[in-house]
Amino acid sequence: xxxxxxxxxxxxxxxxxxxxxxxxxxxxxxxxxxxxxxxxxxxxxxxxxxxxxxxxxxxxxxxxxxxxxxxxxxxxxxxxxxxxxxxxxxxxxxxxxxxxxxxxxxxxxxxxxxxxxxxxxxxxxxxxxxxxxxxxxxxxxxxxxxxxxxxxxxxxxxxxxxxxxxxxxxxxxxxxxxxxxxxxxxxxxxxxxxxxxxxxxxxxxxxxxxxxxxxxxxxxxxxxxxxxxxxxxxxxxxxxxxxxxxxxxxxxxxxxxxxxxxxxxxxxxxxxxxxxxxxxxxxxxxxxxxxxxxxxxxxxxxxxxxxxxxxxxxxxxxxxxxxxx
Amino acid sequence: xxxxxxxxxxxxxxxxxxxxxxxxxxxxxxxxxxxxxxxxxxxxxxxxxxxxxxxxxxxxxxxxxxxxxxxxxxxxxxxxxxxxxxxxxxxxxxxxxxxxxxxxxxxxxxxxxxxxxxxxxxxxxxxxxxxxxxxxxxxxxxxxxxxxxxxxxxxxxxxxxxxxxxxxxxxxxxxxxxxxxxxxxxxxxxxxxxxxxxxxxxxxxxxxxxxxxxxxxxxxxxxxxxxxxxxxxxxxxxxxxxxxxxxxxxxxxxxxxx
Numbered sequence: 127x128x129x130x131x132x133x134x135x136x137x138x139x140x141x142x143x144x145x146x147x148x149x150x151x152x153x154x155x156x157x158x159x160x161x162x163x164x165x166x167x168x169x170x171x172x173x174x175x176x177x178x179x180x181x182x183x184x185x186x187x188x189x190x191x192x193x194x195x196x197x198x199x200x201x202x203x204x205x206x207x208x209x210x211x212x213x214x215x216x217x218x219x220x221x222x223x224x225x226x227x228x229x230x231x232x233x234x235x236x237x238x239x240x241x242x243x244x245x246x247x248x249x250x251x252x253x254x255x256x257x258x259x260x261x262x263x264x265x266x267x268x269x270x271x272x273x274x275x276x277x278x279x280x281x282x283x284x285x286x287x288x289x290x291x292x293x294x295x296x297x298x299x300x301x302x303x304x305x306x307x308x309x310x311x312x313x314x315x316x317x318x319x320x321x322x323x324x325x326x327x328x329x330x331x332x333x334x335x336x337x338x339x340x341x342x343x344x345x346x347x348x349x350x351x352x353x354x355x356x357x358x359x360x361x362x363x364x365x366x367x368x369x370x371x372x373x374x375x376x377x378x379x380x381x382x383x384x385x386x387x388x389x390x391x392x393x394x395x396x397x398x399x400x401x402x403x404x405x406x407x408x409x410x411x412x413x414x415x416x417x418x419x420x421x422x423x424x425x426x427x428x429x430x431x432x433x434x435x436x437x438x439x440x441x442x443x444x445x446x447x448x449x450x451x
Numbered sequence: 452x453x454x455x456x457x458x459x460x461x462x463x464x465x466x467x468x469x470x471x472x473x474x475x476x477x478x479x480x481x482x483x484x485x486x487x488x489x490x491x492x493x494x495x496x497x498x499x500x501x502x503x504x505x506x507x508x509x510x511x512x513x514x515x516x517x518x519x520x521x522x523x524x525x526x527x528x529x530x531x532x533x534x535x536x537x538x539x540x541x542x543x544x545x546x547x548x549x550x551x552x553x554x555x556x557x558x559x560x561x562x563x564x565x566x567x568x569x570x571x572x573x574x575x576x577x578x579x580x581x582x583x584x585x586x587x588x589x590x591x592x593x594x595x596x597x598x599x600x601x602x603x604x605x606x607x608x609x610x611x612x613x614x615x616x617x618x619x620x621x622x623x624x625x626x627x628x629x630x631x632x633x634x635x636x637x638x639x640x641x642x643x644x645x646x647x648x649x650x651x652x653x654x655x656x657x658x659x660x661x662x663x664x665x666x667x668x669x670x671x672x673x674x675x676x677x678x679x680x681x682x683x684x685x686x687x688x689x690x691x692x693x694x695x696x697x698x699x700x701x702x703x704x705x706x707x708x709x
């Protein structure tokens with residue numbers, strides 16, 4: 127087994143009467159992306175703050191890059207980069223000044239800090255905006271600058287706390303590509319997100335967190351397979367043909383297809399027949415098809431089946447955690 | 452490099468960052484230029500005629516040392532607002548995740564705020580001279596007076612650093628700050644002679660360290676008798692810095708943005 131860049135055992139943390147983390151275990155082998163997926167207030171940010179030495183845990187232990195987050199906190203900080211959900215850049219400094227300052231505070235020295243700042247501005251397409259104050263930047267530009275700041279010291283372990291929350295789709299995609307490039311270069315990433323598509327795309331393994339507990343862990347595919355395989359979805363041209371459609375498709379599955387408002391859903395068993403077979407059968411039964419598709423379960427389905435609620439439904443918990451923090 | 456050398460270098464980086472920000476936040480200038488100026492005009496021309504200051508021909512000679520001391524203490528608000536802003540925007544989280552000195556963010560902040568206090572001081576002295584204030588002491592004493600005022604402002608920046616790190620928001624820090632500053636500066640010898648106050652408040656004013664600083668400044672600017680107040684004033688400032696620097700750095704180690 128590869129050496130673990132992030133290893134946490136039984137981490138717990140409470141704020142007043144709110145138990146933000148209830149003993150979680152996390153592992154991320156070097157060079158992989160671990161996604162922490164969960165709704166607002168699930169405890170993701172608390173986990174990141176403990177692993178980046180900002181908060182001491184109440185219980186449990188964690189090692190990052192081989193260093194204990196409590197005992198070796200001072201030494202560990204030289205090996206990590208943190209980009210938070212607030213895009214923590216100084217608005218009254220220019221992009222260049224922000225990165226130079228961070229370089230100096232990582233003790234890279236004046237010359238190398240400036241050189242590194244220019245290099246990162248170039249890589250993040252911010253060269254033209256290098257000498258503008260960060261307060262004039264768009265949301266996407268600020269996030270890129272924030273991520274660049276986290277990369278200044280070329281840290282082997284990177285913590286990204288909801289890096290794309292509030293970004294437009296184009297900026298999001300750009301940020302994803304940048305993160306993928308860092309991982310390809312060997313960086314270990316712990317990424318928190320409440321976006322299932324983000325975890326699906328970036329993470330090698332995902333830990334689903336809810337109410338301070340890891341409620342499921344695995345690769346995206348493993349998690350998806352837990353809610354079942356592929357499903358066939360057929361939209362009928364005519365509601366009245368529901369019965370005919372069910373009769374035509376029944377032999378393809380063990381259970382009878384479910385039908386609601388002219389949309390028929392059934393598990394797809396490849397051994398019995400694929401989507402082409404379904405089309406042939408419906409055609410033979412003279413059933414008109416408006417749309418037909420094979421649907422793979424998404425992480426949304428995983429999330430709902432694990433927690434009983436959708437990922438977006440936990441705003442109240444978030445407010446609780448914030449108030450407590 | 453040694454730990455101390457890193458602390459000095461990190462403090463310089465943070466101080467430079469805060470100095471760079473000053474000319475870029477013109478709205479903040481009001482608090483350390485226009486506001487003290489308005490206070491001087493208000494006291495000299497609105498209240499001045501009604502205040503009896505035995506031993507002083509001109510109220511401006513009595514007032515200016517006191518009101519400059521008050522404006523130095525107001526300089527603490529610049530520190531508090533800046534730190535609250537850094538906390539709220541997540542910058543303190545970033546700084547705390549870096550392998551930098553734990554005291555540099557606060558030391559750099561308070562050091563840079565000496566610059567805004569110096570600007571304030573220049574504005575006050577110029578306005579003071581225009582409304583009739585005169586230095587009657589030796590140039591060396593005047594310089595020592597400026598030194599004392601900036602040291603006092605620096606001490607109050609540390610007091611307010613602690614206030615900001617103990618508050619959940621910039622508004623909270625301001626409210627708490629006013630509760631500290633108003634009684635300390637008004638119930639002192641800054642604006643009126645304490646003898647004119649009711650006995651209980653007079654006792655408070657005489658024990659108040661702000662009175663000590665004000666009396667020392669008067670001694671250094673207009674040769675007023677101050678007894679041992681000049682040394683006591685410097686000692687108070689150094690004591691405040693020592694206590695609040697330790698308390699603030701302790702708070703900073705545990706501070707997280709909410």
